[in-house]
Amino acid sequence: MKVVLVNGSRNEFGCIHQALSIIAEELKANGIDSQIIYVGSRACNGKINEAVDELGQAMQEADGLIVGSPVYYASPSGEVIAVLDRLFGKYGADMRFKPASAVASARRAGTTASLDVINKYFSFNNMPIVSASYWNNVHGSQASDVLLDLEGVQNLKVLARNMAWLLKCIEAGKEKDIKAPELEEKIKFNYVR
Numbered sequence: 001m002k003v004v005l006v007n008g009s010r011n012e013f014g015c016i017h018q019a020l021s022i023i024a025e026e027l028k029a030n031g032i033d034s035q036i037i038y039v040g041s042r043a044c045n046g047k048i049n050e051a052v053d054e055l056g057q058a059m060q061e062a063d064g065l066i067v068g069s070p071v072y073y074a075s076p077s078g079e080v081i082a083v084l085d086r087l088f089g090k091y092g093a094d095m096r097f098k099p100a101s102a103v104a105s106a107r108r109a110g111t112t113a114s115l116d117v118i119n120k121y122f123s124f125n126n127m128p129i130v131s132a133s134y135w136n137n138v139h140g141s142q143a144s145d146v147l148l149d150l151e152g153v154q155n156l157k158v159l160a161r162n163m164a165w166l167l168k169c170i171e172a173g174k175e176k177d178i179k180a181p182e183l184e185e186k187i188k189f190n191y192v193r
């Protein structure tokens, strides 16, 4: 089983990369593979379609998704939002019912607002949101700062173990013929008519 880890920072090897690396290590210790996909600056240098397709194709095979974003002006990075808008439009069907979570990194503030924004993509798309024992934030200005945020690091490891546990439960369910719920045709209510 495999989890795709999205790095939405402009800084490819900064705090979010550090946070995702901690998650990757803990997933591995729990028998789950992972792959970090860098979308960051690709979203604003003319390579957004390439980044979205790489992610979407990876999600066709993967079992779970974790999106990591730095906080920019108390929101996820514009790069993450641009990629997720397109990813869910084009590849949403390949991601339904796959557990997902979000991680945010800030120097100081804006993480929970950023997590709320990212989690809304998952809840729109039938993706169980994996939680941990706090909100999934770490703090720092450079990668090494994240390692000093001991509470944040512990929470990332809890998140990875919870993700691994849920993936194994879903796999065990398949062996007992427990299928994902059938989808109904979506009712789209229009407020003006």
Ligand SMILES: Cc1cc2nc3c(=O)[nH]c(=O)nc-3n(C[C@H](O)[C@H](O)[C@H](O)COP(=O)(O)O)c2cc1C
Pocket (backbone or CB within 6 Å): 009, 010, 011, 013, 014, 015, 016, 017, 070, 071, 072, 073, 074, 075, 105, 106, 107, 108, 109, 110, 139, 140, 141, 142, 143
């Ligand atoms: C454009 C920009 C806006 C930022 N806005 C915030 C903010 O609103 N709150 C905050 O605490 N940090 C803010 N930061 C700092 C980053 O969120 C923080 O350093 C983060 O950990 C960087 O992660 P990275 O190394 O993966 O890019 C901002 C940084 C940039 C470049």
